Amino acid sequence: MAKHAKSLLSRWSSRVFLVEVDEKPHYFRLQARHGGERAPRVFGRLRQEDRCFSVLVCTGDRIKGAKFYPELRDKLSNELPPGCDLTTMGSFLPRVRDSFIRGYFLKSSAEYSAHVERLLRDLGRREPLLVCSYAASGGGGQAWTQRLWSPSEDETVSDYFVVSSDEPECHPSALSMINNDVFYSFEEARDVFRKCRDVIPEAASVLEMLPGSAEVSQKPLFPVVVLEGLDATGKTTLTESLRETLGAALLRSPPDCLSPWRALFDREPPLIRRAFYALGNYITAQQIAQEGMKTPVIVDRFWHSTAAYAIATATGGPVSNLPGEGSEVYSWPGDLLRPSLVLLLTLDAEERKRRLKDRGLEKTDEEQKLDRNQLFRLRVEEAYRRISGPPCVTVDASPSADKVLQQTLLLIRNNCHL
Numbered sequence: 001m002a003k004h005a006k007s008l009l010s011r012w013s014s015r016v017f018l019v020e021v022d023e024k025p026h027y028f029r030l031q032a033r034h035g036g037e038r039a040p041r042v043f044g045r046l047r048q049e050d051r052c053f054s055v056l057v058c059t060g061d062r063i064k065g066a067k068f069y070p071e072l073r074d075k076l077s078n079e080l081p082p083g084c085d086l087t088t089m090g091s092f093l094p095r096v097r098d099s100f101i102r103g104y105f106l107k108s109s110a111e112y113s114a115h116v117e118r119l120l121r122d123l124g125r126r127e128p129l130l131v132c133s134y135a136a137s138g139g140g141g142q143a144w145t146q147r148l149w150s151p152s153e154d155e156t157v158s159d160y161f162v163v164s165s166d167e168p169e170c171h172p173s174a175l176s177m178i179n180n181d182v183f184y185s186f187e188e189a190r191d192v193f194r195k196c197r198d199v200i201p202e203a204a205s206v207l208e209m210l211p212g213s214a215e216v217s218q219k220p221l222f223p224v225v226v227l228e229g230l231d232a233t234g235k236t237t238l239t240e241s242l243r244e245t246l247g248a249a250l251l252r253s254p255p256d257c258l259s260p261w262r263a264l265f266d267r268e269p270p271l272i273r274r275a276f277y278a279l280g281n282y283i284t285a286q287q288i289a290q291e292g293m294k295t296p297v298i299v300d301r302f303w304h305s306t307a308a309y310a311i312a313t314a315t316g317g318p319v320s321n322l323p324g325e326g327s328e329v330y331s332w333p334g335d336l337l338r339p340s341l342v343l344l345l346t347l348d349a350e351e352r353k354r355r356l357k358d359r360g361l362e363k364t365d366e367e368q369k370l371d372r373n374q375l376f377r378l379r380v381e382e383a384y385r386r387i388s389g390p391p392c393v394t395v396d397a398s399p400s401a402d403k404v405l406q407q408t409l410l411l412i413r414n415n416c417h418l
């Protein structure tokens with residue numbers, strides 16, 4: 001049995017599981033004996049003879065695991081019989097870092113359960129998976145058991161009753177956000193790119209663009225002001241005006257030199273995609289350090305964007321699911337240049353939509369998701385506000401472009417030495 005699977009199994013009964021239905025997590029845990037508790041809600045409305053299954057990705061190789069997770073969804077969707085319900089799930093050890101593993105939860109009617117079982121046994125033999133089946137265990141369908149299939153042979157490992165579990169303080173994906181979704185050092189992000197060179201040849205081209213280290217040769221003499229905010233809040237308009245008014249250099253993250261590869265890495269799973277943006281910030285930091293010796297520097301998006309979108313994507317549901325304020329996930333990377341000031345442009349949802357429509361440009365998938373998903377938008381905005389590091393000041397972007405410019409100039413003069 002693979003070492004990684006073995007270590008997961010050694011504390012299996014202490015794990016908590018969550019099944020996401022319409023972005024809402026439902027938690028359950030395992031119990032050796034049944035104490036009369038009702039089965040968790042995800043098993044509700046099923047008939048005694050129906051079956052559920054969970055398929056969790058268990059590989060010690062982060063790159064392989066990240067690539068395999070979306071592939072597994074396609075595989076299951078293509079091969080599952082009709083009427084089989086598929087949703088995302090995960091499992092974790094409470095408060096244990098990096099213990100979160102992801103997978104899918106399937107509900108199958110009795111008619112197809114033998115078929116699904118065969119399919120999963122077959123898949124489990126070929127892929128790094130932990131498969132469990134769930135069945136009603138008498139008691140009028142109120143008690144359900146989890147049977148964990150052995151990852152090496154076809155014999156079962158253990159059976160447990162499943163009972164509802166309290167919601168943890170924040171979404172358990174926070175347990176593995178650090179260095180999977182958000183990178184806090186140049187080396188951690190570069191390491192992901194070095195490891196994925198075998199599977200994505202373009203990673204080598206990105207590596208070639210990188211500086212030798214995160215260190216910048218000198219601290220900028222002039223103020224460095226970063227403009228942040230959701231798409232269409234007016235960043236491009238304002239950065240251009242600031243450049244002219246202040247005679248500043250205008251930079252962006254990701255930097256232009258990474259443009260040829262952005263669309264490609266946007267299609268990669270979060271681990272690789274987020275490492276791409278993290279590395280972009282370090283390239284931009286070098287450019288800031290250079291330009292900042294000669295003139296003020298205005299930067300269109302930087303670390304706040306990288307971290308806020310990553311944290312908001314890794315967490316589902318309402319803002320209350322975000323890691324709590326003050327959590328280490330909101331901290332500024334110790335080796336990344338700190339701007340003098342970060343300005344966050346805010347705009348109400350309706351006006352933003354109107355500006356997006358007027359502009360009519362193509363949007364990234366993530367930006368399209370912002371439109372469709374109000375909760376995601378709220379999570380991004382709140383994550384923006386929670387990030388610590390350089391002072392971050394909110395600017396109301398709803399007045400006319402000129403008024404926003406005047407307000408921003410005032411803030412820059414009050415917060416930076418110009």
Ligand SMILES: Nc1ncnc2c1ncn2[C@@H]1O[C@H](COP(=O)(O)OP(=O)(O)O)[C@@H](O)[C@H]1O
Binds near residue numbers: 229232233234355
């Ligand atoms: N203060 C403003 N008032 C009205 N429209 C604006 C204002 N600032 C920008 N716009 C318009 O809104 C759209 C989005 O602005 P843009 O600067 O491209 O945003 P971002 O760079 O944040 O995506 C553009 O069509 C722009 O002309």
Ligand SMILES: Nc1ccn([C@H]2C[C@H](O)[C@@H](COP(=O)(O)OP(=O)(O)O)O2)c(=O)n1
Binds near residue numbers: 229232303367
């Ligand atoms: N420094 C950055 C810049 C953008 N990103 C990510 C976050 C979102 O997925 C997209 C948003 O970038 P996009 O270019 O669509 O946004 P604008 O059009 O500049 O407003 O890129 C990032 O992670 N780090």
